[in-house]
Amino acid sequence: MFQLVKSIFMVGPLLFGLGFLAPLMAQILRAVDVTLPWGLTPLAVGLFLGCAYGLVAQFRGRWI
Amino acid sequence: MSARDFSQMSNTELLRAEREIARQHLDRFPWFSVAWAFVNFGTWLVLWPLVFFTGFPLWAAFLIATLNISLSYLPSHEAQHDIIARPGSRLRWLNELVGHMSIIPMVLPFRAARLTHLEHHKNCNHDELDPDVSTRARGPLHAVWRSIQNRQPRADAAYNAYAACLQRIGRTDVILDSVIYQIVFYTILIALAWSGYAIEAALIWWLPRHIALTYIQYYLSWAPHHPGDMTERYGNTRSFRAILGNIGSMGMQYHIVHHLHPRIPLMRTGPAYWDMKPILEARGCDVKDL
Numbered sequence: 001m002f003q004l005v006k007s008i009f010m011v012g013p014l015l016f017g018l019g020f021l022a023p024l025m026a027q028i029l030r031a032v033d034v035t036l037p038w039g040l041t042p043l044a045v046g047l048f049l050g051c052a053y054g055l056v057a058q059f060r061g062r063w064i
Numbered sequence: 065m066s067a068r069d070f071s072q073m074s075n076t077e078l079l080r081a082e083r084e085i086a087r088q089h090l091d092r093f094p095w096f097s098v099a100w101a102f103v104n105f106g107t108w109l110v111l112w113p114l115v116f117f118t119g120f121p122l123w124a125a126f127l128i129a130t131l132n133i134s135l136s137y138l139p140s141h142e143a144q145h146d147i148i149a150r151p152g153s154r155l156r157w158l159n160e161l162v163g164h165m166s167i168i169p170m171v172l173p174f175r176a177a178r179l180t181h182l183e184h185h186k187n188c189n190h191d192e193l194d195p196d197v198s199t200r201a202r203g204p205l206h207a208v209w210r211s212i213q214n215r216q217p218r219a220d221a222a223y224n225a226y227a228a229c230l231q232r233i234g235r236t237d238v239i240l241d242s243v244i245y246q247i248v249f250y251t252i253l254i255a256l257a258w259s260g261y262a263i264e265a266a267l268i269w270w271l272p273r274h275i276a277l278t279y280i281q282y283y284l285s286w287a288p289h290h291p292g293d294m295t296e297r298y299g300n301t302r303s304f305r306a307i308l309g310n311i312g313s314m315g316m317q318y319h320i321v322h323h324l325h326p327r328i329p330l331m332r333t334g335p336a337y338w339d340m341k342p343i344l345e346a347r348g349c350d351v352k353d354l
Contacts, residue, residue: 019254024262061218
């Protein structure tokens with residue numbers, strides 16, 4: 001259990017990017033009603049950006 | 065008695081006079097802080113159904129939530145010092161309830177907050193032993209930047225410094241409280257986000273919490289201890305004149321009184337400061353700004 005919790009915290013930024021930032025960005029994109037290229041859905045864009053930012057934070061150890 | 069009279073007193077006489085003043089402000093039940101805790105926490109809780117079910121404007125909820133979370137620490141701070149009720153007393157449950165409840169929006173467990181805060185008092189401004197020393201900064205803008213940087217995933221300050229402090233004092237059991245709080249917080253955020261309420265979760269909890277933590281660390285930790293280079297009882301804290309005034313700085317202009325006599329309720333630190341000021345001057349405290 002301890003190892004599991006430790007592992008979750010170790011990948012915290014990536015999880016936060018995918019789990020929270022991705023749907024947040026998708027909801028914002030839907031709210032502003034922006035037309036996305038190549039038929040991408042807001043969620044797909046949110047997942048891409050959330051994952052990318054999460055990975056950057058994961059490796060840098062900081063969001064900003 | 066004038067400052068000049070105090071300057072002729074011995075340290076023992078000064079301490080006696082200081083304690084006499086402190087006694088006049090102690091042992092008053094902090095009704096305001098207790099009411100503040102319940103009203104503040106209740107208001108923050110009510111924001112959620114208001115936004116979800118009644119169309120209450122999200123921008124207003126964001127402003128109120130930011131205010132709520134910014135105001136959430138101090139009632140718990142009173143409880144951390146047993147100001148509401150001492151151990152074994154009839155209202156002890158209220159002390160503990162306020163302590164736990166009011167800092168839930170900050171995602172800060174009471175036991176961790178209390179233990180680390182008492183370590184801050186014991187070792188104020190100490191490079192290795194003060195868990196809040198990471199808020200030390202060159203000036204106001206740097207203090208804000210430090211606060212944000214201290215909350216980054218791999219920072220060795222803020223909550224991570226609290227974990228190290230708890231480990232040092234042999235209370236690793238309390239680290240579990242923080243782990244549970246963090247897991248519950250992020251689980252709620254993620255669940256809300258995937259249920260279509262990501263913006264609501266961000267604006268009622270996630271972003272207000274970050275703004276509040278910066279504000280709280282600025283006024284409760286950085287400003288009263290700046291420049292933070294002395295560890296002595298009469299040198300580790302100062303009085304200061306806040307741009308936002310006494311209410312805007314949550315009474316922290318008089319934080320020096322709190323460090324000298326931690327059981328004086330927040331609402332009495334101002335009057336106690338003015339009573340005590342000639343003694344503080346005689347002690348060489350940094351009280352020139354106020």
